Amino acid sequence: MAVILDMASPNQLDKGKEASAAHMLDHIEIDAETDALYVRVKDFITPMEWPSIAKRVAAINALKKEKRAVILAHNYMTPDIFQLIGDFRGDSLQLAREAAQVDAEIIVQAGVHFMAETSKILAPEKTVLIPDMRAGCSLAASITGADVRLIKETYPGVPIVTYVNTTAEVKAECDITCTSSNAVQVVEHIAKKFNTDQVILLPDQYLAQNVAAMTDITILTWPGACEVHELFSADDVRELREAHPGIVILAHPECPPDVLEEADYAGSTSALSHYVSDRQPAQVVLLTECSMSDNVAADNPDVDFIRPCNLCPHMKRITLDNIYTCLVERQHEVRIDEEVRLKAKKAIDAMLALPKMAKPLDFDVGLKPLQIDMVMTAA
Ligand code: 13P
Ligand code: SF4
Numbered sequence: 287m288a289v290i291l292d293m294a295s296p297n298q299l300d301k302g303k304e305a306s307a308a309h310m311l312d313h314i315e316i317d318a319e320t321d322a323l324y325v326r327v328k329d330f331i332t333p334m335e336w337p338s339i340a341k342r343v344a345a346i347n348a349l350k351k352e353k354r355a356v357i358l359a360h361n362y363m364t365p366d367i368f369q370l371i372g373d374f375r376g377d378s379l380q381l382a383r384e385a386a387q388v389d390a391e392i393i394v395q396a397g398v399h400f401m402a403e404t405s406k407i408l409a410p411e412k413t414v415l416i417p418d419m420r421a422g423c424s425l426a427a428s429i430t431g432a433d434v435r436l437i438k439e440t441y442p443g444v445p446i447v448t449y450v451n452t453t454a455e456v457k458a459e460c461d462i463t464c465t466s467s468n469a470v471q472v473v474e475h476i477a478k479k480f481n482t483d484q485v486i487l488l489p490d491q492y493l494a495q496n497v498a499a500m501t502d503i504t505i506l507t508w509p510g511a512c513e514v515h516e517l518f519s520a521d522d523v524r525e526l527r528e529a530h531p532g533i534v535i536l537a538h539p540e541c542p543p544d545v546l547e548e549a550d551y552a553g554s555t556s557a558l559s560h561y562v563s564d565r566q567p568a569q570v571v572l573l574t575e576c577s578m579s580d581n582v583a584a585d586n587p588d589v590d591f592i593r594p595c596n597l598c599p600h601m602k603r604i605t606l607d608n609i610y611t612c613l614v615e616r617q618h619e620v621r622i623d624e625e626v627r628l629k630a631k632k633a634i635d636a637m638l639a640l641p642k643m644a645k646p647l648d649f650d651v652g653l654k655p656l657q658i659d660m661v662m663t664a665a
Pocket of ligand 2: 398422423424425426451512513514515540575598599600601
């Protein structure tokens with residue numbers, strides 16, 4: 287059993303806290319249970335590196351028990367986090383559902399800030415920690431609550447769907463949230479509820495275009511984009527096919543529509559993971575964040591993964607070390623103004639109240655990209 291010395295000193299600077307937390311690791315013993323985990327990460331961590339990583343894993347797992355904490359790990363976490371310390375793992379929709387129901391005092395969000403906010407919105411009685419407050423998202427940064435208020439003035443009565451990759455302040459101004467696991471279901475539901483054939487879906491212009499191609503609802507959007515997925519192009523897909531004949535190409539719907547036009551399948555991070563587990567393609571490429579392939583590969587040893595690597599710099603701010611420090615020091619707590627939280631919760635609850643889909647949404651592939659309009663604001 288690992289020994290945890292809780293020497294929390296809330297007034298120290300982060301650097302000092304990291305140093306003292308790192309020093310405590312010297313006292314950690316690696317138990318047999320932790321050592322047995324090595325097989326899950328043997329392709330990513332060398333035997334030389336393992337003892338120091340195992341110490342951190344043992345310490346984190348002991349701290350979780352001691353502090354009644356759980357770690358919600360997004361599919362883009364590096365394998366050391368995803369495979370070794372994540373209690374609940376999955377896409378943004380799965381993690382939001384877990385946050386709402388998990389029995390714990392502390393939630394550590396191994397993901398980005400909007401995900402931690404979603405957890406806090408749904409579980410206000412729990413302490414929600416994010417190991418690095420700077421773990422943002424280009425989509426969440428592309429729009430503010432004030433922007434949405436202007437949109438509402440310009441388009442009175444048109445329902446607004448926000449992708450969950452937004453701040454609590456933005457969610458608070460919208461009618462309902464969606465994720466890439468349920469976006470078409472949400473858009474069609476809200477159009478019916480408002481008795482309209484026009485819906486605003488923000489802030490991801492590419493997700494909106496990809497959704498628009500699958501529904502008769504007219505969709506207006508906002509010029510946001512994921513800085514990771516917008517880097518993939520249709521040329522990449524063609525080059526991959528030429529270099530690897532027979533390869534199966536899977537894409538996340540945050541990719542531009544011409545990428546989905548050329549891909550074999552598209553869906554949320556969980557949908558991509560299910561595709562590989564269920565169909566066991568001989569060779570596959572996931573056009574999404576880098577670590578996703580490492581995590582899916584660990585569970586599918588017979589599948590050959592080609593790995594073009596686009597890293598999300600925000601997701602990569604989360605490390606074993608800062609997870610450990612944030613647990614020791616109980617630091618980087620996510621707080622949300624109560625009025626904003628309640629309004630944002632309404633939008634998330636509206637999504638969670640929809641019938642749970644049997645499996646995450648399959649996006650259409652092979653379609654010509656559909657051009658859709660951006661919202662115009664008076665400003
Ligand atoms: P998922 O909802 O598919 O997990 O996507 C979240 C995300 O940030 C993708 O870039
Ligand atoms: Fe945001 Fe893109 Fe990173 Fe996902 S991968 S968190 S959408 S920047």
